[in-house]
Amino acid sequence: xxxxxxxxxxxxxxxxxxxxxxxxxxxxxxxxxxxxxxxxxxxxxxxxxxxxxxxxxxxxxxxxxxxxxxxxxxxxxxxxxxxxxxxxxxxxxxxxxxxxxxxxxxxxxxxxxxxxxxxxxxxxxxxxxxxxxxxxxxxxxxxxxxxxxxxxxxxxxxxxxxxxxxxxxxxxxxxxxxxxxxxxxxxxxxxx
Numbered sequence: 001x002x003x004x005x006x007x008x009x010x011x012x013x014x015x016x017x018x019x020x021x022x023x024x025x026x027x028x029x030x031x032x033x034x035x036x037x038x039x040x041x042x043x044x045x046x047x048x049x050x051x052x053x054x055x056x057x058x059x060x061x062x063x064x065x066x067x068x069x070x071x072x073x074x075x076x077x078x079x080x081x082x083x084x085x086x087x088x089x090x091x092x093x094x095x096x097x098x099x100x101x102x103x104x105x106x107x108x109x110x111x112x113x114x115x116x117x118x119x120x121x122x123x124x125x126x127x128x129x130x131x132x133x134x135x136x137x138x139x140x141x142x143x144x145x146x147x148x149x150x151x152x153x154x155x156x157x158x159x160x161x162x163x164x165x166x167x168x169x170x171x172x173x174x175x176x177x178x179x180x181x182x183x184x185x186x187x188x189x190x191x192x
Contacts, residue, residue, distance in 0.1 A: 047108030
């Protein structure tokens with residue numbers, strides 16, 4: 001259905017899976033970059049800035065039949081960015097903070113082809129019910145969410161039992177605003 005190969009500038013298995021579920025041919029090409037952003041940047045602008053930054057070393061090798069996609073996701077709670085936890089204790093502490101409260105997940109994406117480029121972001125509000133200490137510890141000890149911003153994956157057990165509602169794109173919370181990505185990819189196909 002889609003004529004170009006997607007070059008995913010991310011090692012995230014979730015992002016790759018989401019793109020493949022759209023029926024797209026996906027190839028991973030990742031180059032490490034220092035994810036440094038200006039300290040004056042608004043929290044909600046950071047993912048889009050980092051998505052563009054991740055694309056820079058990859059753009060020169062994009063061919064005519066390829067589209068580069070890079071992305072970054074942050075979790076914002078009480079005006080503070082929650083990154084990936086570095087320990088069991090930090091993961092538990094993050095989930096205790098999110099328990100019974102609302103937070104935002106902001107994903108930024110950058111789409112580049114030889115004849116096209118666009119960056120954008122999407123925000124989803126996530127409402128957690130109050131979580132018990134046992135629920136939090138069970139999740140952290142069973143799922144080891146150390147590769148996930150905010151210490152959780154909405155598609156995992158904690159999302160099933162803990163998320164009361166969301167406002168916005170579900171897949172955005174997994175790390176990619178899939179509906180918006182598809183909309184932008186479709187623009188490229190129309191231009192051919």
